[in-house]
Amino acid sequence: MINKIAIIGGGNLGAAIAKGLVKSGKPFKGEVIVTRRRVHLIKSLEQEGISVGQDNLKAVENADVVILAVKPYQLEDIISEIQPALSDEALLISLAAGVDSQRISEMASGRKSIFRVMPNTAISIGESMTCVSSYEATEEQDAVIRELFEPTGTVQFIPEELMASATVLAACGIAFALRFIRAATQGGVEIGFGSDLALKIASQTVKGAAELIIRGEAHPEAEIDKVTTPRGITISGLNEMEHQGFSSALIKGLITSFEKIENGSKKR
């Protein structure tokens, strides 16, 4: 049973996770506490039933789950700071992109039961794609983490060697998908809609396309075939996009992000 979750680092993702966990109806009893040095910036979380604080040690005391939501280069300092208050049983979760579990374990004096969790920012509305890898954890501990995150979206356990790929496809993927929506909106304005209406139409269309795949388990190309009338307008537009490098640009972007993680730039 989880009685207390401490989230160290109430930035973009830390705050989104806190909201997501609380909104999900809490598969646990007790408290979610988020820390940040400039705590006034996260005071508003209190209105959503989330505790906030500045004292990392105090937050970690008696916590069953500790989520490290700081930048990768801050991980080492934070771990040495909280270690005195970290109980042996606590499950340690790192969100840091590109820092592997073995390294985290070394930072934490050889600690076991370490999880890397890579949600995306849609966790704040219960629609995350959350990839998880576990390091020297028991099946029961894996189940605890699965149960914790399942109400916040879709959870997929993956081998740790795929965490960098998951980061690009799911976490960065939110930005890539949103850039598609923005571009579609701009195109929509050129062909006659006001920007608000163009955005509404473009975003619901993307949602519908995604749901066709998620619910129908169809292949995207099979759904595309249903829309592309022979000599019709869709295929002309689609082919023009491909002539301009649409799929290629997306794939190259994914690979560029992936290479950046793999090359491990330190100050991200």
Ligand SMILES: NC(=O)C1=CN([C@@H]2O[C@H](COP(=O)(O)OP(=O)(O)OC[C@H]3O[C@@H](n4cnc5c(N)ncnc54)[C@H](O)[C@@H]3O)[C@@H](O)[C@H]2O)C=CC1
């Ligand atoms: N899955 C995803 O969609 C994303 C994952 N990430 C990963 O999540 C982690 C957090 O990223 P963001 O939320 O974007 O960063 P951020 O910079 O918005 O948040 C980090 C927060 O930690 C706080 N912080 C720094 N030192 C602290 C300390 N000593 N005590 C308490 N709080 C402290 C900072 O003030 C900041 O608010 C990163 O490791 C990043 O790799 C980041 C963005 C998106």
Ligand SMILES: O=C(O)[C@@H]1CCC=N1
């Ligand atoms: O852009 C980044 O480095 C972070 C990691 C995943 C999403 N945002």
